[in-house]
Amino acid sequence: MQRFKNPLFCALDTGDLEKATALVDALKDTVGGFKLGLEFFCAHGPKGVEAIAKRDVPLFIDLKFHDIPNTVAGAMRSIMQLNPAILTVHAGGGLAMMRAAADSAADTASKLGVKMPWLVAVTVLTSLDAGDLDVLGIEGSTHKVVARLARLAEKAGLDGVVCAPHEISTTRSVAGQDFKLVVPGIRPRGTDAGDQKRVMTPKEAVETGATVIVVGRPITQSDDPVGAAQSIIDAISEPF
Numbered sequence: 001m002q003r004f005k006n007p008l009f010c011a012l013d014t015g016d017l018e019k020a021t022a023l024v025d026a027l028k029d030t031v032g033g034f035k036l037g038l039e040f041f042c043a044h045g046p047k048g049v050e051a052i053a054k055r056d057v058p059l060f061i062d063l064k065f066h067d068i069p070n071t072v073a074g075a076m077r078s079i080m081q082l083n084p085a086i087l088t089v090h091a092g093g094g095l096a097m098m099r100a101a102a103d104s105a106a107d108t109a110s111k112l113g114v115k116m117p118w119l120v121a122v123t124v125l126t127s128l129d130a131g132d133l134d135v136l137g138i139e140g141s142t143h144k145v146v147a148r149l150a151r152l153a154e155k156a157g158l159d160g161v162v163c164a165p166h167e168i169s170t171t172r173s174v175a176g177q178d179f180k181l182v183v184p185g186i187r188p189r190g191t192d193a194g195d196q197k198r199v200m201t202p203k204e205a206v207e208t209g210a211t212v213i214v215v216g217r218p219i220t221q222s223d224d225p226v227g228a229a230q231s232i233i234d235a236i237s238e239p240f
């Protein structure tokens, strides 16, 4: 059974609570869920998340934890109080950090009696390309690096990874069939890529094997957010 009504998560990258709640009220019958990230959380914290959660929508709380294992385990205990559907850590934090995150999330979920969220690891950001990896001193293609980090995340007991659409096939080939691929860097044809360097259309990403697609500006900055979201749903619902 699917956990969400469809694979489209709308990223609410705003510090404006009124704007975020208006978008949720307008889009909640159309999209599968909403992603609240650093901009929203730094402005409004847990209380802001609770204001959105009152709308009874699946929430992907994207704070990309990356610290020593003990600190990340503690952050997990705190963020789990908000009953998220999806949470992120950075795969670059390493095996012990990811294991500590997974153990802490599972332990807290069982203490609170809530469903375990999908815990996914960010691999190579969609704003980075091969040239950026080179500058960072990271050897190998984006495919190789993502595959390596995905294997590590699976070994740590995580549910999946965040990867660019171009790495979906590579990741699927090294991880189990149930491993979740959460995919940002999605652009309907004709929309602006902005700071994203590795993009694909919603239809291509879902056909290639994305479990969830994350779309922000093409929806939130559209004059007609509901129409923009609906046209993505229509595109990914077409028979392949």
Ligand SMILES: O=C(O)c1cc(=O)[nH]c(=O)n1[C@@H]1O[C@H](COP(=O)(O)O)[C@@H](O)[C@H]1O
Residues within 6 Å of the ligand: 011, 013, 035, 037, 062, 088, 122, 124, 125, 126, 127, 162, 163, 164, 184, 185, 186, 194, 196, 214, 215, 216, 217, 218
């Ligand atoms: O973890 C993420 O969600 C993420 C990882 C990544 O590699 N690239 C990426 O764009 N994201 C997030 O996905 C969203 C994409 O937003 P748009 O570029 O506006 O569609 C933003 O909220 C980013 O924080």
